[in-house]
Each structure stands twice: as C-alpha cells, then as structure tokens.
Amino acid sequence: MGLIVLQTDETLEGDMRRVLRDDPTPLYVSRIPSAPQVSSETLGAMSGDLKTAAGLLPDARPYRVVGYGCTSASAVIGSEKVQQIVQTACDVAHVTNPLRATIACAADLGISKLALVSPYVEEVNVPLRAAFAQAGLSTDAFGSFQEAEEAKVVRISAASLLEAGRRLGADSAVEGVFLSCTNLRTLDVIPRLSEALGKPVLSSNQALAWHMMRLNMHEC
Known part of the structure; x- marks a missing residue:
C-alpha cells in the first residue's frame, strides 16, 4: 500500500502505522508540498504536485491501493481527479482519500x-x-x-x-x-x-x- 502525506501533516503517518500495525502489508509513504495556510486556493494547488508525489513511491511492484491524505483537498480537487492523477504516475489498482x-x-x-x-x-x-x-x-x-x-x-x-x-x-x-x-x-x-x-x-x-x-x- 502507498500513502501520500501532506508536508505540513504531523499526525497521519503515525496514526496509519498505529492502526495498521497488525497488517502485514508494507506501507510506503511519500510527501506532497502543502501550504501552511489552508484555503481553497492552496488545496487546489496540490493537484499540480500530486503526480510527482505519487511517482516518488517505490515502483518495484504494483500497488493494491494508494491513499491521498487530505480530506479537504479531495473535496476541492475531486476524488475522481485525484484518482486519475495518481494512476498516471503509479501502478495502482485503487486510489482513495479520507473523503x-x-x-x-x-x-x-x-x-x-x-x-x-x-x-x-x-x-x-x-x-x-x-x-x-x-x-x-x-x-x-x-x-x-x-x-x-x-x-x-x-x-x-x-x-x-x-x-x-x-x-x-x-x-x-x-x-x-x-x-x-x-x-x-x-x-x-x-x-x-x-x-x-x-x-x-x-x-x-x-x-x-x-x-x-x-x-x-x-x-x-
């Protein structure tokens, strides 16, 4: 599994490892640039960096699922568009996000x-x-x-x-x-x-x- 975490996020990566501690599936993490201020403009701007962030996940084998870790940006960008961008950069069957x-x-x-x-x-x-x-x-x-x-x-x-x-x-x-x-x-x-x-x-x-x-x- 792959996970894309916001640069400013201090919580998600630790929470995921805590919740998934009994899951044997490897979890690989990439970070995406994100602004210190949350607005519809800064959230939407992440769509321009999402392909690069997804492409930085290890690519030795395909992924079953990649999660994009931003609830509000997923609403601004749209879940379908998030999926399309991630799948252009990463061999993954499913893309999800908190929304x-x-x-x-x-x-x-x-x-x-x-x-x-x-x-x-x-x-x-x-x-x-x-x-x-x-x-x-x-x-x-x-x-x-x-x-x-x-x-x-x-x-x-x-x-x-x-x-x-x-x-x-x-x-x-x-x-x-x-x-x-x-x-x-x-x-x-x-x-x-x-x-x-x-x-x-x-x-x-x-x-x-x-x-x-x-x-x-x-x-x-």
Whole structure:
C-alpha cells in the first residue's frame, strides 16, 4: 500500500502505522508540498504536485491501493481527479482519500446523517459539505474551529474535540459523528466520544485506514 502525506501533516503517518500495525502489508509513504495556510486556493494547488508525489513511491511492484491524505483537498480537487492523477504516475489498482473513505465507511454503517466537526475556514467547509451531500450524506449538524493555519490545527486539544463532538452529536437526528482533517489527533478521542454518545464516530485517519485495508483485501 502507498500513502501520500501532506508536508505540513504531523499526525497521519503515525496514526496509519498505529492502526495498521497488525497488517502485514508494507506501507510506503511519500510527501506532497502543502501550504501552511489552508484555503481553497492552496488545496487546489496540490493537484499540480500530486503526480510527482505519487511517482516518488517505490515502483518495484504494483500497488493494491494508494491513499491521498487530505480530506479537504479531495473535496476541492475531486476524488475522481485525484484518482486519475495518481494512476498516471503509479501502478495502482485503487486510489482513495479520507473523503471517499468516510463516504464508504458511512455507507457500510448505514449512516446518512453525520455531525461534522471541522477545523476549516468557511471557503473550505463549503466544498466539503457539498461533496458529502452529493454522496447522500447530510451534515446539518455542523461546527468548525475556523482555523486556517495547519500548525494550529494539529494542536486543537482532545478536550476541544470531545466538547464539539458531544455538542453536535447529541442531536437526536444525527446517526454518527465525523472529525474531519488528517492533521487532527483523533484516535484517542474516537472511543471516548462514541461511548459518550452511543453512536459511531469516524475520523479522516481512521476512515482512510479502514478503507485502504478493505481495498487491499479485495472486499470493495
């Protein structure tokens, strides 16, 4: 399996190795240049570097799956375009990203109404929520930290994530909660929040790892 991680991301690579520690499949990692400020412009600009980043993965043998580790950029660029770019540079059967993975995970759980906890500014939230809506996932229960600096996103505390998740997830219409952004430190928050709400809790990194394992095992 291959993984493309943002230059500014301090969380995803460690989370993936933690979640996949019992999976014997080798995981190879490449990095892609990314701006310290998150905006629709900087996210869209990554499409120009994606082919190079994918091409830097070891190419001695084909890949079952490559994951592109950016939820918001996948919404701005589009999952299909991400796949096309990666497949031009890398011999890979499946390409996924946290957005595509979360949609697949929600479908597997029978979830159609998500509470969305976002760190992003509004110009980034709009295409993300539109992408979920297009896939049949409502995000009417929504809250954002409105943070544009990646260096600050990664330092949003577990307590803040728990508080936001509890507040939004308490809505009786909500079937699950999604903590968006690969740079958020969510793995230890997920079980605590799920227990508090009695509902499934997903995150960008958890969903991406799950989907990559599923695709690697030929299950979808």
